[in-house]
Amino acid sequence: MVERRRPLAVKEAIERVMRYSVLGEKEQVSLRESYGRFLAEDLIADHPVPPFDRSPYDGFAIRSIDSKLASTDQPVEFEVIDEIGAGSVSEFVLGEMQAIRIMTGAQLPNGCDAVVMLELTKVFEKEEKVFMSIKRPFNSGDNISFEGEDTPQGSTLVKKGAYITPGTIALLATFGYATVTVIKKPTIGIIATGSELLDVGEQLVPGKIRNSNSFMIEAQTRRSGAEPIYLGKLMDDIDECYEAIKNALSNVDFLITTGGVSVGDYDYLPEIYKRLGANVLFNKVAMRPGSVTTVAEYNGKLLFGLSGNPSACYVGFELFVRPIVRSYLSSEKPHLRKVTANLGKDFLKANPFTRFVRGKLSFAKGELIASPVGLDKSNVVTSLAESNAFIVLPGGTRGFQTGDQVDVLLVEEQIGSEISWAESFK
Ligand SMILES: Nc1nc2c(c(=O)[nH]1)N[C@H]1C(S)=C(S)[C@@H](COP(=O)(O)OP(=O)(O)OC[C@H]3O[C@@H](n4cnc5c(N)ncnc54)[C@H](O)[C@@H]3O)O[C@H]1N2
Ligand code: MOO
Ligand SMILES: [Mg+2]
Numbered sequence: 001m002v003e004r005r006r007p008l009a010v011k012e013a014i015e016r017v018m019r020y021s022v023l024g025e026k027e028q029v030s031l032r033e034s035y036g037r038f039l040a041e042d043l044i045a046d047h048p049v050p051p052f053d054r055s056p057y058d059g060f061a062i063r064s065i066d067s068k069l070a071s072t073d074q075p076v077e078f079e080v081i082d083e084i085g086a087g088s089v090s091e092f093v094l095g096e097m098q099a100i101r102i103m104t105g106a107q108l109p110n111g112c113d114a115v116v117m118l119e120l121t122k123v124f125e126k127e128e129k130v131f132m133s134i135k136r137p138f139n140s141g142d143n144i145s146f147e148g149e150d151t152p153q154g155s156t157l158v159k160k161g162a163y164i165t166p167g168t169i170a171l172l173a174t175f176g177y178a179t180v181t182v183i184k185k186p187t188i189g190i191i192a193t194g195s196e197l198l199d200v201g202e203q204l205v206p207g208k209i210r211n212s213n214s215f216m217i218e219a220q221t222r223r224s225g226a227e228p229i230y231l232g233k234l235m236d237d238i239d240e241c242y243e244a245i246k247n248a249l250s251n252v253d254f255l256i257t258t259g260g261v262s263v264g265d266y267d268y269l270p271e272i273y274k275r276l277g278a279n280v281l282f283n284k285v286a287m288r289p290g291s292v293t294t295v296a297e298y299n300g301k302l303l304f305g306l307s308g309n310p311s312a313c314y315v316g317f318e319l320f321v322r323p324i325v326r327s328y329l330s331s332e333k334p335h336l337r338k339v340t341a342n343l344g345k346d347f348l349k350a351n352p353f354t355r356f357v358r359g360k361l362s363f364a365k366g367e368l369i370a371s372p373v374g375l376d377k378s379n380v381v382t383s384l385a386e387s388n389a390f391i392v393l394p395g396g397t398r399g400f401q402t403g404d405q406v407d408v409l410l411v412e413e414q415i416g417s418e419i420s421w422a423e424s425f426k
Contacts, residue, residue: 002263003270005284007291010319010354011422016281017295017320018334018420020302021327024183024253031172034164037182038225038329043158043168046175048148053108056145060099060121060132061112064140075122075133084109099132108144115143161330163225163414183329185227188321189252190214192233193241193259194308195266199233212381213258213313217306220317223412224325226254236266242275249301253328256321259308261294269294269305278303286353286395289378290316312378315356315390318411326416336390336409338421343391343406344371348399355395358387359408370408388412392421 008016026040055061062078070076078099084090086105094100094111102108102115121132151157158168164182172180192214200210211233221228231248234241241260248255260267261283273280278296283305285293289312294305302324306316318336326334347357359370370391374383390409393400400406409421 007284007286007353008282010285010287011420013282013285013293013295014320014323014420014422017302017324018327020297020300021324022300023330024186024328026181027184028179029182030179031169031177034172034180034182035166035169036225037164037180037185038331039158039160039162039164039168040181040183040330042156042160043171043175043177045151045153045155045157048153049150049174050145050147053147054145055102055104055106055108055115055143057115057117057143058103059101059115059117059143061094061102061109061115062099062134062138063094063096063112064114064138064142066097067114067116067134067137070134070137072135075135077131077133080123080130080132082109101132113140113144114138117143159332161332163331165414185225186253186325186328187229187251188221188226188325189229189231189248189255190217190221191231191241191244191248191255191257193236193257193269194233195236197233212310213306213308216310216314216384217256217258217317220314220322221256221325224317224322225329226325236260236268238268238271241268242272245272245303246276249298249303252301254302254304254321254324256304256306256317258306258313261305261307262292273303273305287315287319288351288353288355290319290356291353293320295320307378309378310381311358311384314358314384318390318409319356323416323420331416333416333418335417335420335422336411337413337415337417338392338424339368339408339410340405341368341370341391341408343400343402343404344369346399346401347372347376347391347393348401349376350399351393351395351397353395355393356390356409357393358383359389359391360386361389361408361410368408370406 081098082090082092083101084106085103089107090109100109123132192211196208197211198208218228261269273296278298281295283294292307293316296303306313323334357372360373362369373386392407
């Protein structure tokens, strides 16, 4: 008699996994290598930006009071006493009716309180001295980029746990971080099981298919912020699989296997969890695809038994592995981000279980549209290339029609959500 598995609500399954969250250690990487990593410490401005009052234009630094009487009929003349390029500092203090030629980014000279754009001036020579004239008055503070206007000293600019974007890198460089403290990537061991699996370079032969899951999972692992360690593909042989899994466990932070978790004669993962004495958190989830997704814990370490079916395997990773990786990386937003969209195509199948339809996002007339792609079957692989979102159709619902409002999880987006989107689902 085949064991009857009790399907667990998706929300509860995610919660069970998240109870095993641990925070990764810190490490230093060079600024260049920090892109896509997760900050391990708050980034605090240890100086104001800009660090000095500077000119935002090429032009002339003046004392605004000297320009008060300037008009089209009566231009006011200034003697040009110095010139400053960005990076240089003038030694002069501006006196009455004096100007200093200044370039964009240069520190303002002492005594000046306004900058005039070059285009608004006329430059000429008189008695071997250089002068410039202007035809309108300027106010104190005109055209000055003030010290600290971008950010004052002491402000927290990026919080610990943030995903490092190119913009974050600009800030890190601004504040002199040649090396950056990030959270060490967790390692994820990946084992593909299945006697039908060929290597990617092998020719097809009857009954066999190429292993695609482990490559897909390696890429998903990288996208999640973790480091994949491919441990090979194994035949459906219980002893071989048991040994490989047991050995792998001491060398990785998480272990993913694909295939062999259902109730078939050669689905050995349930037996292997028993042999290990691992604590199975769940072995059936009320979702499609991926209902057979199994997660077990062994000495505090999580083993993800993802389905062999490619679409189910893909969904299982994003729902259960990604958030725990992100919480290891100290992200405050470990969960997939949820948005609402209009359904772009009828989806008329009923949903006994919550369904995660592989979908594609687009915009039409300013509205977000989510359209299912490919066949909605867990053994389908082709729809995965085009899909960048999961359309979530809650369990216990009938079909949905074009234009219906649906929840959508963004799988390509790096910024996640603090609250599990699953809060609103059974
Ligand atoms: N009697 C039942 N049969 C099945 C049930 C069930 O509840 N009762 N569940 C079905 C569901 S749902 C799924 S999903 C699959 C899950 O199967 P397994 O996780 O045990 O995976 P396998 O049997 O090893 O393989 C399933 C399928 O996927 C292909 N596969 C496996 N590994 C790879 C890989 N690395 N790359 C590409 N494709 C792979 C494999 O060839 C099979 O076609 O079970 C249903 N059955
Ligand atoms: O676990 Mo299966 O993917 O629900 O189709
Ligand atoms: Mg099977």
